[in-house]
Amino acid sequence: MTQRLATIVVDGGTAAALVDGDAVSLLGYRDAGDALRSAPIDRLDQARTGDERSISDVVFAPVVPNPSKIVCVGLNYRDHVLEMGRELPAAPTCFAKFSAALIGATDNIEIPPVEVSDAVDWEVELCVVIGSPVRNATAAEAIASIAGYTIMNDISMRDWQTRTIQFLAGKTWEHCTPVGPGIVPVSELGDGSGLAVSCDVNGVNKQASNTDELVFNAVDLVQDLSKVFTLEPGDLIATGTPGGVGAGRDPKEFLKNGDVVTTTIEGIGTLRNTCVQTSI
Numbered sequence: 693m694t695q696r697l698a699t700i701v702v703d704g705g706t707a708a709a710l711v712d713g714d715a716v717s718l719l720g721y722r723d724a725g726d727a728l729r730s731a732p733i734d735r736l737d738q739a740r741t742g743d744e745r746s747i748s749d750v751v752f753a754p755v756v757p758n759p760s761k762i763v764c765v766g767l768n769y770r771d772h773v774l775e776m777g778r779e780l781p782a783a784p785t786c787f788a789k790f791s792a793a794l795i796g797a798t799d800n801i802e803i804p805p806v807e808v809s810d811a812v813d814w815e816v817e818l819c820v821v822i823g824s825p826v827r828n829a830t831a832a833e834a835i836a837s838i839a840g841y842t843i844m845n846d847i848s849m850r851d852w853q854t855r856t857i858q859f860l861a862g863k864t865w866e867h868c869t870p871v872g873p874g875i876v877p878v879s880e881l882g883d884g885s886g887l888a889v890s891c892d893v894n895g896v897n898k899q900a901s902n903t904d905e906l907v908f909n910a911v912d913l914v915q916d917l918s919k920v921f922t923l924e925p926g927d928l929i930a931t932g933t934p935g936g937v938g939a940g941r942d943p944k945e946f947l948k949n950g951d952v953v954t955t956t957i958e959g960i961g962t963l964r965n966t967c968v969q970t971s972i
Contacts, residue, residue, distance in 0.1 A: 768784065
């Protein structure tokens, strides 16, 4: 198994690390984004500090805690588009998140009181991590610019998302978006096709699909977005969610205090996060 690049919690902050099975090797960078801005993902071995830990002793931070951009794509799985009663899009539907939304692979998902939002939904997503700057990319340049892939759950407050035609208000609540646990290099996963994706709530499967269902894959999205702005190392692109979301069910189902959300993508790993209701 190829080494994964991760960000772990250490005294005084975070550190980038290489994860190889149960072994975790710290790097001389504060996080994975910092590492990718300094060297290609396949050349980070030389940055080992000699600090070695067991995976059972580490806590994963958001894999890129402070990306310059977090771009999310909606309505990008054929099965999800159909369950929401939409037509397949002719172009990617994009919105943004802010870094304060991001949490680690086992951190609590902080959900608001029910009187503020009672429509908190789950959304497993393959997430692209950019490894080198790219603008106006060809297909070859797009795949070359990708460092690798991680997992995101785009926890969404549907009532806030749908109160206007703009998604943003329902998509970037603070401390709600798990991302991690590590970055699997593009050399292992190619364009991210053919990966099983799933999301369980309290051990009950809610989403089960495959990245082959994507309308626009990772290369398509990098090409499209790089026409608008330069993608930089550490930038995140969440590629969308498949069918099975709570808002698409009859009757609708939403997350509540104490629910455990388990998000898995084949070849990358698993996020396991508990919903904890907080005051605002």
